[in-house]
Structures are given as structure tokens and as C-alpha cells.
Amino acid sequence: MTLASHYSSSRCAISFELFPPKTPAGMQALVKNVKRLTEFGPSYFTCTYGAGGSTRGTTLDVVEQVKRVTGLPVASHLTCVGSTVDQLADYLVEASQRGAEYIVALRGDPPKGSDRFEAVEGGLRYANELVELIRQRFAGLGIAVAGYPEVHQEAPDAKTDLDNLKRKVDAGADIVVSQLFYNNDDFYRFRDACVAAGISIPIVPGILPVTNYKQAERIAAMCKAAIPASLANAMSENDDEDYQFNVGVEHARAQTVDLIENNAAGIHYYVLNKSEAAAKMLDGLELATG
Ligand SMILES: NC(=O)C1=CN([C@@H]2O[C@H](COP(=O)(O)OP(=O)(O)OC[C@H]3O[C@@H](n4cnc5c(N)ncnc54)[C@H](O)[C@@H]3O)[C@@H](O)[C@H]2O)C=CC1
Numbered sequence: 001m002t003l004a005s006h007y008s009s010s011r012c013a014i015s016f017e018l019f020p021p022k023t024p025a026g027m028q029a030l031v032k033n034v035k036r037l038t039e040f041g042p043s044y045f046t047c048t049y050g051a052g053g054s055t056r057g058t059t060l061d062v063v064e065q066v067k068r069v070t071g072l073p074v075a076s077h078l079t080c081v082g083s084t085v086d087q088l089a090d091y092l093v094e095a096s097q098r099g100a101e102y103i104v105a106l107r108g109d110p111p112k113g114s115d116r117f118e119a120v121e122g123g124l125r126y127a128n129e130l131v132e133l134i135r136q137r138f139a140g141l142g143i144a145v146a147g148y149p150e151v152h153q154e155a156p157d158a159k160t161d162l163d164n165l166k167r168k169v170d171a172g173a174d175i176v177v178s179q180l181f182y183n184n185d186d187f188y189r190f191r192d193a194c195v196a197a198g199i200s201i202p203i204v205p206g207i208l209p210v211t212n213y214k215q216a217e218r219i220a221a222m223c224k225a226a227i228p229a230s231l232a233n234a235m236s237e238n239d240d241e242d243y244q245f246n247v248g249v250e251h252a253r254a255q256t257v258d259l260i261e262n263n264a265a266g267i268h269y270y271v272l273n274k275s276e277a278a279a280k281m282l283d284g285l286e287l288a289t290g
């Protein structure tokens with residue numbers, strides 16, 4: 001199935017994002033959680049590459065494992081950080097050989113300890129260049145790119161950021177997956193602006209259920225996603241772990257219900273290798289869209 005075609009039915013297509021675990025025990029836990037997540041009928045999984053400065057070496061191990069366990073398509077993320085074009089092309093060859101059907105094509109975060117992205121000699125500067133590379137040399141791979149409902153932190157304004165997103169789409173992306181957000185109105189405004197700018201590929205909202213207050217603060221800073229005062233207040237008013245977990249999951253569930261009502265083509269969940277919060281959030285939900 002092509003990447004875009006997951007979004008052509010009247011069912012809201014869901015996908016789950018994983019990251020490469022650092023230990024064998026982490027991989028075992030991941031497999032167990034992936035099996036549980038499969039019960040919710042995802043269309044595909046994705047696995048990050050160097051997210052938050054993490055290891056890159058094992059992304060394709062996760063791709064292979066998850067394919068084997070679920071039989072579903074799996075996307076590998078790929079960033080331009082620290083790689084020349086030749087190294088990126090080598091990775092794409094290996095990713096194809098090891099069964100990745102789709103690539104989430106990103107520029108990537110600046111490496112740990114630096115606050116600015118710098119392309120390496122012989123490397124790429126922006127994600128649209130990576131999309132071009134994939135389209136020209138790996139025609140069979142589906143491509144997802146990132147979009148920013150609250151505007152990317154390095155972009156001078158929303159219009160410029162949207163022009164840059166359009167470059168990635170025009171270079172051949174199949175879908176846009178949004179940066180995580182906690183206020184659906186930000187997403188609807190972004191989706192409308194994309195459509196007005198002539199972007200006609202699926203625009204998929206990305207949701208991360210926060211499960212404790214500290215994590216919420218960390219993620220808000222890393223992803224530049226504002227936590228609404230109501231959610232921050234509700235979470236911070238009680239130190240109890242279960243209480244905070246429930247508040248975070250309930251917020252994500254309410255976002256999900258509202259997105260389905262507003263005809264989201266699909267939803268991408270940043271599940272961080274866990275299944276507890278996702279299961280609680282999705283349990284019993286009707287994913288058919290109006
Ligand atoms: N690992 C993951 O799943 C995700 C990671 N991210 C991170 O978000 C960051 C940005 O990545 P991408 O969105 O892929 O990068 P990008 O290259 O599309 O955009 C990066 C910045 O450069 C600007 N820009 C883009 N193309 C440009 C061009 N041709 N000329 C001038 N300016 C341009 C954009 O407006 C933006 O401010 C990275 O830090 C990425 O790792 C974002 C979402 C998901």
C-alpha cells in the first residue's frame with residue numbers, strides 16, 4: 001500500500017511512532033507493547049533516527065522486528081544530521097533492503113550541545129533536499145515530512161514556514177505529519193492554511209499523550225508545543241503519578257475524539273515505546289470519520 005492510500009478510507013488511519021531502545025530488555029518491552037498496540041488496528045509503525053540525540057544504529061533493527069511481529073508496513077525516520085549525501089543514500093539502500101517501505105524525511109535537531117543545525121561538508125541543509133534525493137533515487141519509498149501547527153522555532157514567521165513545507169511537498173512528499181500539539185485549534189488553523197497554500201496531500205495530526213507533569217514541561221520545551229494552562233494546572237495540582245497519568249491520557253483522548261469529529265484523515269501517535277497510555281486513550285473509540 002502506498003503511504004497516502006492509508007488515508008483514503010473513511011476510517012481514521014492511526015500510526016504509532018517508536019524509538020530505538022538502548023538495551024535488549026528495552027527491545028523485549030518494545031515487542032510486547034507493539035503487540036498490544038496492534039490490537040488497535042494501526043496502518044503502520046514508524047521508528048525515529050537520532051531523535052533527541054539518541055542512537056541511530058538500531059533504527060533498522062526495530063523496523064525489522066516490528067515488521068516480523070506485526071506484518072505491517074514500517075517507516076524509518078531519517079535525518080540529515082552528520083551525514084553526507086553518499087551516507088544518506090547508503091542508509092536508504094539498507095533501509096529498502098531491510099524492509100522499510102516509507103521514510104519520514106527530516107532535517108533533524110541540532111546535535112546535543114549545539115543549538116544550531118549545521119550541514120556537514122557534502123551533506124544536506126533542509127529536509128526538502130532529502131525529499132528530492134529520495135524521490136530521484138529511491139522511487140519506491142513513500143515519504144512523510146514534518147509540519148508545524150505552532151510554526152517551527154527557527155522560522156521567522158508562519159508564512160515562511162508554510163512556504164518551506166510547500167517545498168517539501170513539491171519535492172515529492174506523500175503525507176505531512178504534524179509536530180505534536182495540545183490545542184486542536186492550532187492544528188485546524190494549520191490544516192486550513194496548508195489547503196489554502198495548495199497542499200493537497202494528507203495532513204496528519206501528531207499526538208503525544210503526556211503522562212506526568214515533568215515530562216510535559218520537557219516535551220513542551222523540546223518540541224516547542226505549548227501546554228494549555230488548563231492542562232498544566234490540572235496536572236500540577238496533584239503529585240500523584242496515577243492522577244497525572246489520567247489527566248494526560250484524558251486530554252489526549254479528548255483531542256482524539258475532537259479530531260475524528262473534525263474529519264482528521266488519520267492520527268499519528270508518539271507513543272515512546274509504551275502502550276499503557278495509548279491503550280487507555282484508544283479503548284472503545286469509534287475511529288470512523290463523518
Ligand atoms: N524525529 C521526529 O519525528 C521529528 C523531528 N522533528 C524535528 O524538527 C526539526 C526540523 O526538521 P524538519 O521539519 O524536517 O526540517 P526542515 O528542513 O523542513 O525545516 C527546518 C527549518 O528550516 C526552514 N526551512 C526549511 N526548508 C528551507 C529552505 N529550503 N530554505 C530556507 N529555510 C528552510 C523551516 O521553516 C524550519 O524553520 C528537526 O529538528 C526535526 O528533527 C520534528 C518533527 C518530528
Ligand SMILES: Nc1nc(=O)c2c([nH]1)NC[C@@H]1CN(c3ccc(C(=O)N[C@@H](CCC(=O)O)C(=O)O)cc3)CN21
Binds near residue numbers: 048050
Ligand atoms: N524537535 C523534535 N525532535 C524530535 O525528535 C521529535 C519532535 N520534535 N517531535 C515529534 C517527536 C517526539 N519525539 C520525542 C518526544 C519525547 C521524547 C522523550 O520524552 N524521551 C524520553 C525517553 C522516553 C521514555 O522512555 O519515556 C527522554 O527522557 O528523552 C523523545 C522523543 C521525537 N520527535
